[in-house]
Amino acid sequence: MKLGVFSVLFAQKSLEETLDYIAEKGLQAIEIGTGGYPGNAHCDPDTLLADSGKLKAFKDAVESRGLIISALSCHGNPLHPQKAISADHDAVLRKTIELANRLEVGVVNTFSGCPGDHEDAKYPNWPVAPWPNDYQEILTWQWEQKVIPYWSEIAKLSTDAGVKIGLELHGGFSVHSPATMLRLREAAGDAIGANLDPSHMWWQGIDPVQAVHILGRAGAIHHFHAKDTTVDPVNVNRHGVTDMQSYALMLDRAWQFRTVGFGHDMKVWADIISALRLVGYDYVVSIEHEDGLMSVDEGFTKAVQNLQQVLIREPLGEMWWV
Template sequence: MKLGVFTVLYSDKSLDDMLELVASKGIEAVELGTGGYPGDAHCHLDSLLADDNKQKEFIEKIRSRGLIVSALSCHANPLHPQEKIAKEADALFTKTVKLASKLGIPVVNTFSGCPGDHEGAKYPNWPVAPWPNEFQEILKWQWEEKIIPYWKEKALFAEKNQVKIGLELHGGFSVHTPATLLRLREECGEVIGANLDPSHLWWQSIDPIEAIKILGREGAIHHFHAKDTIVDQPNMNRNGLTDMTSYADMRNRSWYFRTVGYGHEAKVWADIISTLRLYGYDYVVSIEHEDGLMSIEEGLTKAVQTLQPIMVKESVGEMWWT
């Protein structure tokens, strides 16, 4: 396993300065945004796709620091009911897969997207209750008419380019649980998998370790994010899971993100790492820093300090004691 970082937290720095900084912390892999919600501060798609020499220079800058690229990330909503937004997200995904293929990067991370509730809709509709019955009708229409057809096409495209798709299980998007991920994977093939982020599981009351087992049995974990979450039970009692309180109003939210080790203790994270290995994941653990109580520098440093001692670096090989 390798310890990595999602470099959007250093979007104010040049590629060279960012690489020097993360390498100095003992990080071994970088996950780079190519546009959409993460932005493209360190990976400009059009420029790189147009020039083979720039591609070689780009990868050499990364390798010369002893780093690899774990994934390219283009989180957006390609199923948005507004055609302009959907087309931009789709073009971004397509270009990102092409670049990943050219650079030998095995995974592209994104969101599944979320459609509207009919062809003339203006905004996404995320059904979260089975009754009244029209919610079930919306959900059926979304999956049969929008979600499955779109991702079947994209899965074939990614497979042709020898790139895996890591969908982040995130509230507000159609794929947000192990069950919804596996449903899409069954329809579209094994190129579809999870960019598994425990922080979004905890607030949905999903145990990340059990989610790893569910997805790991199917070989459906393509990438992994390390981010923590605090659940504030009194606020949860008042606001519920689907809390619309601003992320900035942390005192009144049901849950909020923390750096690794500040939502759940190191033993919990050690169990997560061990379960990943138990179920065959031997790739990158990519830190995503979105802690509203810590600076970028402090939050990332503390996440690295928590994770480095518990990373499993070597496979056991033959069980010599049996």
């Protein structure tokens, strides 16, 4: 396995400064935002696709630091009922797939998106209860008319480009759990898999180790994010896990994102890394920093230090004791 980072947290730095900083920390990989919610501070697909010289210079800048690009990421909602939003996010995704092909990057990360509840809806509708039956009807319409058709098309596009799609399992979107991930993968094809982030498993009440087993046995983990979560034992009883308060209200929220090791101890993270190895995932563990109690530098640095203790780097080798 290689240790990497999702570079959007360094958007205030230039690409060169970011690459130098990451390399100095001893990392081997970088995940780069190309638009959508993460922005494209370090990588503008339009610019790179239009100029082969700039494309080569971009690739050389990464490789000259001994780094690889683990994924290009354009998290967005290409199923948004407002056509201006969905068209923009869809266009960015398609350009990112093309750019990944040109850069020889194997994974594009994004969200599944979430449609509205009918063709003329204005906002996404995320059903989370089976009753009243209206919610079931909405869910059926979304998957049959929007989710499966769209991602089946994108799966073919990405397959033709030699690229895998890593959907981050995230609340508020149609694919948010191992089951919804596998449902879409079965319908759309093996190009669709997970960018598995344990932080979103914990707040939904899902054990990340079991999520790794469920998805890994199906070969459905394309990329992995390293981010932690802590659940407040008092506040969760007031607000539940679907707490709608701002992330900024950390003292009152039911749960909040933390840097690696500040939500769960290293034994838990060692179990996650071991589970990844067990199911055959031997790619990049990409740090994502969204800890409201730590600066970017401190949160990132502590995540690196903690993960260095549990990351399994070397090939397995022969079991000499068997």
